[in-house]
Amino acid sequence: xxxxxxxxxxxxxxxxxxxxxxxxxxxxxxxxxxxxxxxxxxxxxxxxxxxxxxxxxxxxxxxxxxxxxxxxxxxxxxxxxxxxxxxxxxxxxxxxxxxxxxxxxxxxxxxxxxxxxxxxxxxxxxxxxxxxxxxxxxxxxxxxxxxxxxxxxxxxxxxxxxxxxxxxxxxxxxxxxxxxxxxxxxxxxxxxxxxxxxxxxxxxxxxxxxxxxxxxxxxxxxxxxxxxxxxxxxxxxxxxxxxxxxxxxxxxxxxxxxxxxxxxxxxxxxxxxxxxxxxxxxxxxxxxxxxxxxxxxxxxxxxxxxxxxxxxxxxxxxxxxxxxxxxxxxxxxxxxxxxxxxxxxxxxxxx
Amino acid sequence: xxxxxxxxxxxxxxxxxxxxxxxxxxxxxxxxxxxxxxxxxxxxxxxxxxxxxxxxxxxxxxxxxxxxxxxxxxxxxxxxxxxxxxxxxxxxxxxxxxxxxxxxxxxxxxxxxxxxxxxxxxxxxxxxxxxxxxxxxxxxxxxxxxxxxxxxxxxxxxxxxxxxxxxxxxxxxxxxxxxxxxxxxxxxxxxxxxxxxxxxxxxxxxxxxxxxxxxxxxxxxxxxxxxxxxxxxxxxxxxxxxxxxxxxxxxxxxxxxxxxxxxxxxxxxxxxxxxxxxxxxxxxxxxxxxxxxxxxxxxxxxxxxxxxxxxxxxxxxxxxxxxxxxxxxxxxxxxxxxxxxxxxxxxxxxxxxxxxxxxxxxxxxxxxxxxxxxxxxxxxxxxxxxxxxxxxxxxxxxxxxxxxxx
Numbered sequence: 043x044x045x046x047x048x049x050x051x052x053x054x055x056x057x058x059x060x061x062x063x064x065x066x067x068x069x070x071x072x073x074x075x076x077x078x079x080x081x082x083x084x085x086x087x088x089x090x091x092x093x094x095x096x097x098x099x100x101x102x103x104x105x106x107x108x109x110x111x112x113x114x115x116x117x118x119x120x121x122x123x124x125x126x127x128x129x130x131x132x133x134x135x136x137x138x139x140x141x142x143x144x145x146x147x148x149x150x151x152x153x154x155x156x157x158x159x160x161x162x163x164x165x166x167x168x169x170x171x172x173x174x175x176x177x178x179x180x181x182x183x184x185x186x187x188x189x190x191x192x193x194x195x196x197x198x199x200x201x202x203x204x205x206x207x208x209x210x211x212x213x214x215x216x217x218x219x220x221x222x223x224x225x226x227x228x229x230x231x232x233x234x235x236x237x238x239x240x241x242x243x244x245x246x247x248x249x250x251x252x253x254x255x256x257x258x259x260x261x262x263x264x265x266x267x268x269x270x271x272x273x274x275x276x277x278x279x280x281x282x283x284x285x286x287x288x289x290x291x292x293x294x295x296x297x298x299x300x301x302x303x304x305x306x307x308x309x310x311x312x313x314x315x316x317x318x319x320x321x322x323x324x325x326x327x328x329x330x331x332x333x334x335x336x337x338x339x340x341x342x343x344x345x346x347x348x349x350x351x352x353x354x355x356x357x358x359x360x361x362x363x364x365x366x367x368x369x370x371x372x373x374x375x376x377x378x379x380x381x382x383x384x385x386x387x388x389x390x391x392x393x
Numbered sequence: 394x395x396x397x398x399x400x401x402x403x404x405x406x407x408x409x410x411x412x413x414x415x416x417x418x419x420x421x422x423x424x425x426x427x428x429x430x431x432x433x434x435x436x437x438x439x440x441x442x443x444x445x446x447x448x449x450x451x452x453x454x455x456x457x458x459x460x461x462x463x464x465x466x467x468x469x470x471x472x473x474x475x476x477x478x479x480x481x482x483x484x485x486x487x488x489x490x491x492x493x494x495x496x497x498x499x500x501x502x503x504x505x506x507x508x509x510x511x512x513x514x515x516x517x518x519x520x521x522x523x524x525x526x527x528x529x530x531x532x533x534x535x536x537x538x539x540x541x542x543x544x545x546x547x548x549x550x551x552x553x554x555x556x557x558x559x560x561x562x563x564x565x566x567x568x569x570x571x572x573x574x575x576x577x578x579x580x581x582x583x584x585x586x587x588x589x590x591x592x593x594x595x596x597x598x599x600x601x602x603x604x605x606x607x608x609x610x611x612x613x614x615x616x617x618x619x620x621x622x623x624x625x626x627x628x629x630x631x632x633x634x635x636x637x638x639x640x641x642x643x644x645x646x647x648x649x650x651x652x653x654x655x656x657x658x659x660x661x662x663x664x665x666x667x668x669x670x671x672x673x674x675x676x677x678x679x680x681x682x683x684x685x686x687x688x689x690x691x692x693x694x695x696x697x698x699x700x701x702x703x704x705x706x707x708x709x710x711x712x713x714x715x716x717x718x719x720x721x722x723x724x725x726x727x728x729x730x731x732x733x734x735x736x737x738x739x740x741x742x743x744x745x746x747x748x749x750x751x752x753x754x755x756x757x758x759x760x761x762x763x764x765x766x767x768x769x770x771x772x773x774x775x776x777x778x779x780x781x782x783x784x785x786x787x788x789x790x791x792x793x794x795x796x797x798x799x
Contacts, residue, residue: 091495098488188606193577202578204483204512294484296513301483305442333488340440340478345452347478348441 081229090221097225100232101289103329106313107239108282114320116275117255119172121307122179125186126156126280128302130287135205135297136198145210145292152288153281160280164273183307187299204298207291228289239322251275316358318367327366426500427738433473435493435502442480449716450506450529451476456706457724467731483513490514494523501526501743504723508532519543524743527723533583536772545747545771549681551580553775555587557679557794558653561779562626566651572601572624574615574631574639584630584655605635616642630655633663644672654678674784679777683757686713687786695756718757725755761793
C-alpha cells in the first residue's frame with residue numbers, strides 16, 4: 043500500500059491528485075471498451091448536427107488534455123492555450139489553403155509547429171512562477187489574434203478575413219458523409235493522443251513531471267532535470283492543444299483571428315477544472331461543459347445567459363469540487379465499499 | 394360499400410398526413426420551416442463576448458418580430474424568430490447556424506452579425522442553399538451574386554462609401570492633395586480602395602496613405618506627417634478612438650484641411666465629444682440612417698413610428714443606441730421580403746424577392762434612401778447623404794449620393 047506523502051496532501055486542495063483508478067483493471071477495460079463502442083455508434087444514430095457537436099466536444103477535450111498535462115500534471119499555469127490552439131488551426135489552414143497539403147498531413151504538422159513554439163515559449167517561462175507565468179501566457183493569448191492580423195503575414199494568414207478550409211471528403215469506399223467521416227477521424231486522433239498521454243503519465247517521465255509539480259526541490263534532489271522536463275511538458279502540452287486546433291479548423295472549415303481570443307483560453311481553463319485537474323478522461327467531460335453549457339444558459343434566457351452560466355458553474359463546482367473525474371472516483375469508491383466488507387481507514391477498495 | 398370507403402379514407406387521412414409530414418407543404422410549395430401558421434427565421438448575434446456592445450442589433454430584431462406578430466404576422470403567418478448568442482466567435486456562429494438550419498429547421502437566416510462570423514458560415518449557407526439575408530456587416534464581398542447566390546448584403550459597403558467621398562472631394566477640391574488614414578484590415582482597405590476607384594484617373598491625388606494598427610497607442614505621427622507633406626484633404630477612416638485622436642491632433646497643430654470622416658467614426662458620443670466639439674467643427678461625413686438623438690426628426694413620421702415601437706416593445710433600451718435603429722430596420726427589410734413572397738414560400742423565391750427590391754423604405758432610413766436590388770446587384774442600400782458638423786450636431790446637406798460599384 044502506498045503512503046500518501048505530505049506534499050501530496052498540501053497540494054490536494056488546489057490540485058487534486060490523480061491516483062490509479064479505483065475500478066478493478068478488468069472493469070476499467072470494460073468501461074473503456076464500452077465507451078469506445080458507444081462512440082463508434084454515435085454518428086450512425088444521431089443527426090449530422092449532433093455528430094458535429096460531439097466532434098467539437100472531442101476537439102475541446104483534446105485541447106483541455108493539453109492544458110491538463112501542463113497544469114494538472116506539471117503544476118504550471120497557462121492562460122495562453124488559445125494561442126496554441128490558434129497556431130495549430132492556422133497551420134492546418136495555411137498548409138491546406140496555400141500549399142494544397144492533404145488534411146491528414148496537416149495534423150502532425152500542426153502538432154510539430156506547436157511543440158516547437160511551446161518549447162521555445164517554455165524556455166523564458168521557466169523563470170516565472172505561478173501567477174507570473176499565468177500573466178506571461180495571458181500576454182501570449184492577447185497578442186496572438188493581433189499577430190495573425192499583422193499585415194506582413196497577410197499573404198499567409200488572410201489577415202482579418204481569415205481563411206476558408208475545405209472540409210475533408212470521406213474516402214469513397216465508405217458509405218458515410220463528411221460530418222461522420224470527420225467525427226471518426228477526430229475520434230481516432232483522440233484515442234491515439236489519449237493513449238499516448240496515459241502511457242506518458244504512467245512512465246518514468248510522467249512520474250518526473252508529477253514530482254516536479256508536487257515538490258520541485260525534492261524532484262531536483264532526486265536527479266530530475268526540472269528545467270528540461272518543464273520546457274518539454276510545455277512543448278507537449280502545446281502539441282496536444284495545437285492538434286486540437288488543427289482538428290477544429292477542419293470541423294469549422296474556417297479560421298479567423300477572432301476565433302482564438304483570450305475567451306477561448308478561459309473556456310479551456312474552465313473545462314479543465316470542471317473535468318478534473320489531473321484526470322485524463324475528465325477532459326472529455328470538460329469538453330462537454332465548454333460546448334453545451336453556454337447553449338443551455340442561452341436557451342434558458344438569452345438576456346441573462348452570462349448569469350445563468352455562472353450559476354451552473356458554481357453548482358457544478360459545489361457538487362463536484364474535484365471535477366467530474368473526482369466525482370466518478372468518489373462514486374466508484376462508495377460503490378465498491380458498499381459491495382465489499384468495510385475496510386478500516388480505507389481510501390477505497392484497491393485490490 | 395361506398396360509404397365505408399369514404400369513411401376509411403377520411404380515417405386514414407390524418408395518418409397519411411402524419412406519415413408524410415412534408416407532403417401538404419410540398420403541395421403548397423413551402424420550403425423548410427414554413428407552415429400555414431408559422432415561418433421560422435434564424436439569427437445569431439453577440440449577446441455576450443467582445444462585441445456585446447452590438448447586442449442591441451439582435452435584441453431590437455426580436456422586439457420587432459414580436460410587434461409584427463402582435464399585428465397579425467405576415468400574410469397570416471406568425472414569425473418564429475430564433476436568435477442565438479455566438480459571442481462574436483466564428484466557431485460558435487458555425488455551430489449555432491448549423492443548429493438553426495439542421496435542428497430548428499429555419500426557413501432562412503436574417504441579419505447575422507459580424508464580418509468574421511458571416512465569413513465563417515458563408516460557404517456553408519451557399520452549399521446548403523439556405524438564404525443568408527441582409528448580413529449585418531459593411532464588407533464589400535457580400536455583393537457576389539454569381540459566386541454566392543444565397544448571401545445578400547445590406548448596408549452601404551465601405552468601398553461605395555469611399556467612392557462617395559471621392560466624388561465629394563472632386564467636386565469641392567478638384568486639385569486637392571489627399572491623405573487617407575485607415576485601419577490596417579479589411580474595412581480600412583475597402584475604404585482606401587473605394588476612394589481610389591472613385592477618383593479614377595485622378596487617383597494620384599492621394600499623396601499619403603497612412604495606416605494604423607488597432608494596437609497603436611496614437612495616430613499623432615501620421616497626422617503630423619500629412620500636414621508636413623502638404624495634404625489639404627484629410628480622409629479619416631478611423632474607428633472612434635483613432636478618429637477622435639486625429640481630429641484632436643489636427644486642431645492642436647493648427648491644421649485645417651477639408652476633413653472627411655468615415656461613417657464608422659462619425660458617432661457624436663464616441664468620436665466628436667472626446668475630440669472636442671470645437672475641434673470637430675466643419676468636418677463632413679455621411680449617413681444613411683436617422684440619428685435618433687437628433688431633435689430635427691421629432692415630427693418625422695418614420696421616427697414617430699420607430700419611437701412608438703421602441704416605447705412599447707423595448708421600453709428599457711437606450712434610444713440613442715444606433716444598434717436599435719439598425720436592428721429594427723434590418724427586420725423591417727426582411728418583413729418586406731416575406732410580404733413580397735406571398736404564399737410561394739420557397740428558399741428560391743426568398744432569394745428571388747430579396748434580389749428584386751424596388752425602392753423599399755423602412756422608417757429609419759434617411760428620407761429618400763431606399764433599398765434596391767437586382768439579380769446582379771446584391772447590395773441593397775447604396776445611397777448616403779453628406780452632413781457637416783456645426784459644433785453641436787450633424788446637419789445633412791446636398792443630394793443623396795450613390796457610390797454604386799461598377
